[in-house]
Amino acid sequence: MTCDVVIVGAGPAGLAAAIRLKQRAPELQVIVVEKGAETGAHILSGVVMDPVGLDGLLPAWRDEDDRPLRLEVSEDRLAFLTRDHAFSLPDMLFPARMSNKGCFVGSLGAVTRYLAARAEGLGVEIYTGFPATEILYDDTGRVDGIATGDMGIGKDGQPTAAFTPGMELRARYTVFAEGARGSLSRQVIARYGLDRESGFQKYGTGIKEVWEVVPGKCHPGLIRHSVGWPLDRHTGGGSFVYHGADNLVTVGFVVHLDYANPTLSPFDEFQRFKTHPSMRGLLAGARRVAYGARALTEGGWQAVPRVAFPGGALIGCAAGFMNVARIKGSHNAILSGMQAADAIAAASDTIAPRSYESGWRTSPIGRDLYPVRNVKPLWSRFGLAGLALGGLDIWTHALAGVSVFGTLRHRRPDHASLLPLADITPMAYPKPDGVLTFDRLSSVYLSGANHGENQPCHLRLADPTLPIRENLPRYGEPARLYCPAGVYEVAVAKDGTPSFVINAQNCVHCKTCDIKDPAQNITWTPPEGGGGPNCANM
Amino acid sequence: MKKILVPVKMVLDANARPRVRADETGIDLSGMRMSINPFCEIAVEEALRLKEAGQAEEVVIVSIGPAKAQDTLRQALAMGADRALLIQTDETVEPLAVAKLLHAVVMDEPPDLVILGKQAIDDDCNQTGQMLAALLGWPQATFASAIRAEEGRLLVTREIDAGLQTLSLPLPAIVTTDLRLNEPRHCALPNIMKARKKPLTIRMPADYGVDVRRRLKVLAVRPPSGRKPGIKVATASELVGDLRAAGLV
Numbered sequence: 001m002t003c004d005v006v007i008v009g010a011g012p013a014g015l016a017a018a019i020r021l022k023q024r025a026p027e028l029q030v031i032v033v034e035k036g037a038e039t040g041a042h043i044l045s046g047v048v049m050d051p052v053g054l055d056g057l058l059p060a061w062r063d064e065d066d067r068p069l070r071l072e073v074s075e076d077r078l079a080f081l082t083r084d085h086a087f088s089l090p091d092m093l094f095p096a097r098m099s100n101k102g103c104f105v106g107s108l109g110a111v112t113r114y115l116a117a118r119a120e121g122l123g124v125e126i127y128t129g130f131p132a133t134e135i136l137y138d139d140t141g142r143v144d145g146i147a148t149g150d151m152g153i154g155k156d157g158q159p160t161a162a163f164t165p166g167m168e169l170r171a172r173y174t175v176f177a178e179g180a181r182g183s184l185s186r187q188v189i190a191r192y193g194l195d196r197e198s199g200f201q202k203y204g205t206g207i208k209e210v211w212e213v214v215p216g217k218c219h220p221g222l223i224r225h226s227v228g229w230p231l232d233r234h235t236g237g238g239s240f241v242y243h244g245a246d247n248l249v250t251v252g253f254v255v256h257l258d259y260a261n262p263t264l265s266p267f268d269e270f271q272r273f274k275t276h277p278s279m280r281g282l283l284a285g286a287r288r289v290a291y292g293a294r295a296l297t298e299g300g301w302q303a304v305p306r307v308a309f310p311g312g313a314l315i316g317c318a319a320g321f322m323n324v325a326r327i328k329g330s331h332n333a334i335l336s337g338m339q340a341a342d343a344i345a346a347a348s349d350t351i352a353p354r355s356y357e358s359g360w361r362t363s364p365i366g367r368d369l370y371p372v373r374n375v376k377p378l379w380s381r382f383g384l385a386g387l388a389l390g391g392l393d394i395w396t397h398a399l400a401g402v403s404v405f406g407t408l409r410h411r412r413p414d415h416a417s418l419l420p421l422a423d424i425t426p427m428a429y430p431k432p433d434g435v436l437t438f439d440r441l442s443s444v445y446l447s448g449a450n451h452g453e454n455q456p457c458h459l460r461l462a463d464p465t466l467p468i469r470e471n472l473p474r475y476g477e478p479a480r481l482y483c484p485a486g487v488y489e490v491a492v493a494k495d496g497t498p499s500f501v502i503n504a505q506n507c508v509h510c511k512t513c514d515i516k517d518p519a520q521n522i523t524w525t526p527p528e529g530g531g532g533p534n535c536a537n538m
Numbered sequence: 539m540k541k542i543l544v545p546v547k548m549v550l551d552a553n554a555r556p557r558v559r560a561d562e563t564g565i566d567l568s569g570m571r572m573s574i575n576p577f578c579e580i581a582v583e584e585a586l587r588l589k590e591a592g593q594a595e596e597v598v599i600v601s602i603g604p605a606k607a608q609d610t611l612r613q614a615l616a617m618g619a620d621r622a623l624l625i626q627t628d629e630t631v632e633p634l635a636v637a638k639l640l641h642a643v644v645m646d647e648p649p650d651l652v653i654l655g656k657q658a659i660d661d662d663c664n665q666t667g668q669m670l671a672a673l674l675g676w677p678q679a680t681f682a683s684a685i686r687a688e689e690g691r692l693l694v695t696r697e698i699d700a701g702l703q704t705l706s707l708p709l710p711a712i713v714t715t716d717l718r719l720n721e722p723r724h725c726a727l728p729n730i731m732k733a734r735k736k737p738l739t740i741r742m743p744a745d746y747g748v749d750v751r752r753r754l755k756v757l758a759v760r761p762p763s764g765r766k767p768g769i770k771v772a773t774a775s776e777l778v779g780d781l782r783a784a785g786l787v
């Protein structure tokens with residue numbers, strides 16, 4: 001079937017693009033396909049949201065009864081943690097543009113459900129439970145749409161009785177809004193060499209839990225970030241703790257994926273973080289109610305590839321519009337969706353939405369990302385000292401409008417940062433206590449992750465022998481540790497022979513393995529429609 | 539058969555992880571994924587198979603629930619049903635009221651067969667089909683694991699303790715489905731697109747003169763208490779000793 005615009009992914013970026021297209025050109029047929037079983041099922045974020053995107057897209061949203069954001073940030077704290085102490089860092093370290101004033105604490109899943117309702121009200125067709133698995137090209141090499149995945153293919157790759165073929169959706173424009181490390185976005189970037197000048201993207205993995213705390217301990221609107229412990233000086237990342245309504249507190253942790261120690265486990269760092277004295281009080285008597293994980297892009301300004309290509313565009317985190325210094329990307333996701341939509345609605349041909357490509361750097365997105373562009377490279381190069389330098393750099397920007405560093409390039413892709421076992425001290429993590437800290441399996445249970453049993457493994461190994469042959473002796477097979485869902489295991493037979501096991505049904509679609517495997521041997525592909533986590537309000 | 543009626547319920551998805559509200563009044567459903575009750579989905583599938591085998595002409599779906607239950611009806615339409623009816627209410631409707639409403643719907647458009655799920659996975663009542671059979675005075679076969687239409691009668695196989703039991707029912711009749719009856723189909727995208735245009739009527743309980751107010755009072759809803767960690771014993775005699783000490787043997 002043929003439509004005007006097909007959008008891959010019902011996140012904030014994809015839905016904003018759909019809404020804007022219909023606002024501009026109501027006659028267009030706009031179709032959104034989403035791999036989650038319903039809108040929001042695969043959305044995981046903080047979220048402290050800068051409303052600039054929503055304000056532009058739906059200016060009346062604040063007056064609506066079903067508005068998804070109601071709680072403004074009331075107090076904003078940043079701390080540096082050592083094992084036993086938390087040193088709060090004064091606000092004045094950070095220029096106004098970093099402030100969270102006027103931002104909202106909420107759930108990005110709820111925001112997407114709201115946007116989906118608005119989009120459907122405007123006539124957008126949203127099909128959930130349908131991953132786009134293939135890019136269609138026409139004879140001229142232009143992207144001509146996508147195909148959704150087949151259903152009812154067995155483990156052995158053969159059709160079962162339930163076989164239902166996928167569908168080709170051809171379109172004048174195809175917009176990729178898959179979020180960080182999109183499986184088709186990667187292909188389209190490679191096909192057109194969109195990253196020729198920008199180079200590789202940088203990533204982090206964010207792990208998040210929602211806790212229902214004892215009444216009185218939740219201060220709605222309070223947000224807290226920390227850097228430092230439990231990470232060492234060389235490993236980038238930090239925590240976020242957002243107090244919401246109804247005694248629900250979001251507790252999360254981001255680890256930058258350029259860490260060097262292959263025995264590091266982002267999941268266990270997060271578990272350890274919760275045992276910090278500054279956390280124990282908040283979580284005493286509390287109950288963990290949700291769990292999930294998702295990669296985020298961290299490369300910023302200099303890592304954004306060309307965003308327009310023949311027949312379509314990349315938007316949101318698929319393009320990498322994340323501000324790592326503010327840990328915010330959802331506002332730029334919406335803004336970029338709008339810009340791409342404007343370019344498409346105004347275009348008379350089906351070539352590339354050029355005005356989007358040429359416009360974003362001078363738009364609010366560019367103004368958001370440019371001043372903080374050196375934070376990530378400095379953090380990667382110099383650890384915490386680099387972060388301080390980064391802060392200074394933002395200040396010089398705020399005051400003088402220039403950076404002493406110019407624009408620093410990212411030095412190496414995240415998969416190339418691991419050191420061999422021989423060169424590191426192995427990490428040792430405490431056992432989970434089942435109260436404050438947990439193991440992966442009970443966590444995955446809470447994520448609601450589920451995949452149909454009888455289907456091909458959606459985590460593809462280019463070389464199935466490589467994990468045991470190379471990764472195990474050299475790095476101790478880091479997949480066992482970086483995967484926050486316990487998908488990868490090394491099983492040892494009675495005679496001592498190791499084998500690589502993939503528990504694909506546990507996958508929470510964070511994409512970390514696709515990013516971090518040192519040999520780039522693992523490719524994440526979309527599983528059968530509807531599979532994956534079931535986040536309600538993440 | 540001319541017409542099969544399939545009542546379906548929208549329930550909290552089996553994979554969602556519900557949170558009991560702190561005030562113990564129930565489960566917080568906001569943002570939770572809702573789906574068609576698995577037993578109802580099996581009922582839809584069975585009705586469609588009967589129709590596709592030429593045994594029935596029309597499959598009509600009915601649901602009683604909130605506006606969002608339209609999604610559940612659209613899913614049944616995408617599977618292949620012909621039209622749908624929503625009796626819209628935000629009340630938690632108890633089995634007796636559901637049976638009364640269904641009774642009214644049956645009077646409106648008499649079907650030859652009503653296939654229901656044996657129970658809904660949210661309240662596990664397992665009552666509606668039986669109550670509807672009683673209200674209508676129709677024969678019923680519950681927990682069906684196989685259904686065959688033959689010379690104007692229905693042969694229904696049920697799994698019982700002693701093995702398999704097959705009942706022969708005259709029509710019209712009520713059947714409730716068990717898990718093993720069939721494996722529901724996937725909805726193909728083109729069918730979902732088509733289902734958007736199939737007729738879906740909305741009515742209110744009052745249109746049928748049925749009072750859906752609750753008669754049962756829920757005292758409290760609490761999450762199950764966490765399982766206590768087990769202990770490891772080294773020998774069988776140690777195990778027996780511990781069991782004795784606990785007064786279990």
Ligand SMILES: Cc1cc2nc3c(=O)[nH]c(=O)nc-3n(C[C@H](O)[C@H](O)[C@H](O)COP(=O)(O)OP(=O)(O)OC[C@H]3O[C@@H](n4cnc5c(N)ncnc54)[C@H](O)[C@@H]3O)c2cc1C
Nearest residue numbers: 009011012013035045046048132179206316317328329330
């Ligand atoms: C732990 C964490 C904390 C964060 N905190 C904040 C914060 O506080 N504030 C903030 O502003 N931002 C925050 N972010 C960033 C923010 O979440 C992202 O910038 C934002 O989600 C990007 O939106 P998007 O629409 O581009 O992609 P996403 O939100 O990732 O949405 C992509 C959608 O596309 C779907 N999809 C992907 N591939 C396919 C496919 N092939 N076929 C069909 N569907 C597909 C996915 O299922 C998903 O629904 C955080 C991110 C993380 C991980």
Ligand code: SF4
Nearest residue numbers: 483507508510511513
């Ligand atoms: S298998 Fe990969 S994508 Fe899935 S949860 Fe593990 S690291 Fe994330």
